[in-house]
Amino acid sequence: MRLLLTTSQGIEDLARAEVENLLSELGVPFRVEEKPLGVEGRLLAEVGEAYYTDGKGRKRELSVSTYLNERSRLLHRVIVEIASERFEGIGEEEPENALKRIEDFVKELPVERYVKVSESFAVRSFRKGEHKITSLDVSRTVGKAIFERLERFGRPKVNLDHPAVIFRAELIGEIFFLGIDTTGDSSLHKRPWRVYDHPAHLKASIANALIELANPDGGPFIDPFCGSGTIPIELALRGYTGEVTCLEKFRKHLYGAKMNALSAGVIDRINFILGDATKLSEHVESVDFAVSNLPYGIKIGRKSAIPKLYMDFFGELAEVLEKRGVFITTEKRAIEKAIGENGFKVIHHRLIGHGGLMVHTYIIE
Ligand SMILES: C[S@@+](CC[C@H](N)C(=O)[O-])C[C@H]1O[C@@H](n2cnc3c(N)ncnc32)[C@H](O)[C@@H]1O
Structure with a gap:
């Protein structure tokens, strides 16, 4: 066959x-x-x-x-x-x-x-x-x-x-x-656990691809811009035994992420923190892996705020990240500047199709 x-x-x-x-x-x-x-x-x-x-x-x-x-x-x-x-x-x-x-x-x-x-x-x-x-x-x-x-x-x-x-x-x-x-009318990336629909959520298939690229080994893991929780929830569903954190600035999305995790049956496996990723070190002391779908200009409205947001976030990430980070964004220039100026090295780059765009994906250490 x-x-x-x-x-x-x-x-x-x-x-x-x-x-x-x-x-x-x-x-x-x-x-x-x-x-x-x-x-x-x-x-x-x-x-x-x-x-x-x-x-x-x-x-x-x-x-x-x-x-x-x-x-x-x-x-x-x-x-x-x-x-x-x-x-x-x-x-x-x-x-x-x-x-x-x-x-x-x-x-x-x-x-x-x-x-x-x-x-x-x-x-x-x-x-x-x-x-x-x-x-x-x-x-x-x-x-x-x-x-x-x-x-x-x-x-x-x-x-x-x-x-x-x-x-x-x-x-x-x-x-x-x-x-x-044989799949039917609903594509497999539309997970049955999704009860809260974030306007810019990541496809679950891509969330898993990012997790594969990060290859986490059981150490503490964070998604610092976790939105509706796609990445932490998919990681927990894979049976990850390490600590998993979902950090999000907006109460509405964090609440949605909790609803999704409840529906996926993994609410007890994830720490949910309402907080600002540009103050990451106030929320976590150290993490081994950080994987995230960063806010894009077009999706959050104020495109001019992106370079500063990325610079501040990667500055904080440098304080807490022990092993590897994987990030996906359309904002190539802003992310490459923020990665470079905060002492990280890009060890892999690829383009992934998401929402009709080819989006930049980086593994950094
Ligand atoms: C592209 S979305 C992430 C979507 C998520 N991967 C999902 O599947 O639902 C980016 C998220 O970052 C959040 N965000 C924006 N600025 C932030 C900040 N400074 N700290 C933490 N979260 C922030 C936004 O509210 C949004 O939910």
Whole structure:
């Protein structure tokens, strides 16, 4: 079986390592490729059949897609591949021709293997790159081709709101992909524990990527701008045994973080402090790891305040940080100046896709 796995751009290597670890635990043969056909934010996993022994000692087939949906912390979707194809020049083609190519391709695919005629289906599409067609056009065309093929076997049922089977069609540049979305309509990064919705919250998948980059070893850990608590909550859910602190200046967000932690079942694992990160040393004596999604100018309104905020914060961080820090922000110039002038060294930099932007991420020591 081939699975198309989606995640954020820029963390494919970390997601791959996670998937490889999870698949190793199953003891099945597998191969995981990052950015298949050059597509960012995607992995392709070829996986052999997996089995488990049930309570009565019988050998049963294990659904690898369900297993990944349940266990992964970095993936967004798990999609069973039906087919992929490169459509050269599709970006320049007139809508009619581009859609005809997609329709002709889908018509020949054995979609009847994936949906029973008695089951309802819908097509959800994702499109990225330069095309003269929209994702809605892709959904309609693919839906029509699937419907007509299924008509050979009975009377197909479309249900756009609550389908039993979701086909996912992706057109990314010249690459077209069709599969069955086993994740459903809500991406895995939307965690069920989130009851308080911070206006600038971090995707849980990216929070886990930052935690992987920090690689905390059990020592004291802080998110000094913790907002709704995404990073501390995800760390606690990973079973971190060290001290975890969530510091936030605004009462409303800190209260929201507590509600989220309560809903995640980890409220007792996190210290919540209402306080200012530019006075960090008043709140904590020393920490081994600091990981945070820093306030961005555009999100907090007063962009001019950012350089001073970062300078003051990194000055305080220099007083308390023992091991490593990982920070993500759009404010490249301000963070690099604050890191450099406070005696830290950047040991790794990468760009991560978040909220439609490529955001700068630094590991510092
Ligand atoms: C980008 S948000 C963090 C979002 C968080 N990662 C989440 O997922 O909810 C930055 C947070 O920093 C807080 N903040 C701004 N200035 C602060 C300061 N001086 N000290 C502590 N927190 C501050 C803001 O209120 C905001 O909640």
